[in-house]
Amino acid sequence: MEMAKSQNCVSSLPVPVKKIWLDLIPPRIEIFTWFAMMGKINSKAKLLSLNIIRPSEALCIFCNATIECADHLLLLCEFSAGIWNWWLNLWGLRWALPGSLKDAFDQWAISGRNSFLKKVWRAIFSIIIWSIWKERNSRIFDNKSCSIAQIQDLILTRLSWWISGWGDPFPYTAAEIICNPLCLAWKSSDGAIKGPAIPSPPKPWSPPRNATLKWNVDALVSSSQSMSAIGGVLRNHKGVFMCVFSSPIPPIEINSAEVLAIFRAIQISMRYENIRSNHLEIESDSMNAVRWCNEDKGGPWNLNFQLNFI
Template sequence: MGRANSGRWFMDNIRRRIGNGSQTKFWEHKWAGSTPLRMTFPRLFQLATDKEATVGEWGKWVDGEWIWEFKWRREIRASEQEMVDRLTNFISQCVPCADREDCWTWLASSDGKFSTKSTYSILKAYSNVLPRPNADADFLNLIWKAKTPHKATMTTWRMLKNRLPTCENLRKRKILMTDEATKCCECDMQEESTNHFFLLCPKTDEVWNELQKWLGIVTARPNHFGKHFGMFISFGKEKKIRNLLLAIWVGCIWIMWKKRNERRFDGKLWDSKNFVLEIKIRLWFWNMIFEIVEDAMDLDAWCSNDFICKLL
């Protein structure tokens, strides 16, 4: 219990639920996405006039419709307008509700209510992924047990070793020299590090959200890819489920990297829902080849929601 308390297990699993927006800080609290907006949109955070403002202070009701009113310390430039548009789209599903107060919600349970049972599950999962002797070696050895094509396994192994040619790594090798050249090609807000691209970028954050919906997993995510990997596969209580979650994680990392390269070098766009559909179909074919789980299942059943529940 003490080891789990040394991390951010509690803060990772709470989030502000927006009511009238009067008690939730727009930039500082986690209320849209899995991280505070100051981390998701750091450049816009620097341009904000009031960094302590609440959600309710950044908009108003007009004829029964909520209208966002952003307040910047200077006029937004053309190159920054796309970021503002992304912010608007990012928070569009989290508009205030005038007849209720803001409150905290517990992400580890489906009803948003804190319970000792869900807390125990979270603490157990976190205790499995906290740093310990040879933890990295354990993860890397586990990757090679994945029932996935070798190219997918190799890409994931390189990712966990931080050896993929991300913009951050290319900058460290002095291949990329300017700040603009190292920006993430999906969000154009932060430097493209391994941790940012695969976990913290708003685009890939959407992918993990959609993926968890498919699997019926309700939890917050650690903000480091090594801990995320450990927590993700820890939801498999049986060997066949762990094998499946391992294959899904490897497949997701591989396809993310493929999409990243297609976007950066060919300008191809992609969205999270189609991405998850591609993962579902690809994993179904892999299961036919590698027999990840023995239970035969047609494609429609495989792609349905609460997928893992069908295997328990």
């Protein structure tokens, strides 16, 4: 009976490939979305069908009540459904969850003429399932877990980093999106929708010189959730998206977190020949972090290794 239940999780309908490959998120997450809708990810149901694990080991890590197939894990589990409903509640929407991830993808749309919000809506589908999958793996393999609020912040943080690779002059940072997610309804013609005051939006992205690559790095520190994260986007002088990174870090002061983001960007650049063979620019919105990195000495003592490396 358990095996039959796991097999029913795979939809027999074709996956709408063209709606996935939109260059809104990193390719590996587009591929993950495609595999998830086909039921091809290494869920416990799949491992059970291959006799790799026992039936007693195949239950969902979140609810511990149902065989973990892709549809249950990423959509139907009470834990995952709560994350979907959180996103919908932000926009005052209600949705009866479909029976499969593919059906959910087919129905996933936002009405109106705001083209930027429509891109956000399409991207967030993959970001949500990717974030649930990352949380699942963290609980299984690292014995670590995030709260629902922390996962929600990570979803918005990932979205903000990947928005910066779209080429739209979106003016808000990750911290501002977390404080006021409704700023995602921004329109290029008339600015943001009305909502809580948002401080000093940064300037739109400016391209580097020819034959130069440019990193835009950012950091997020949430004192209320005791969490921090860093990320960066690399583009060439034409604005073509070349690389992205994102990573949680231990709770830390915001300027120090920006230094870690710069440090990580340089590490990645040195590792790959097609990056390190170019001139590089690194842009951060922290004046303190930039000053510490450019001075021969100074900055927090606990960042001596990173600053010396930079």
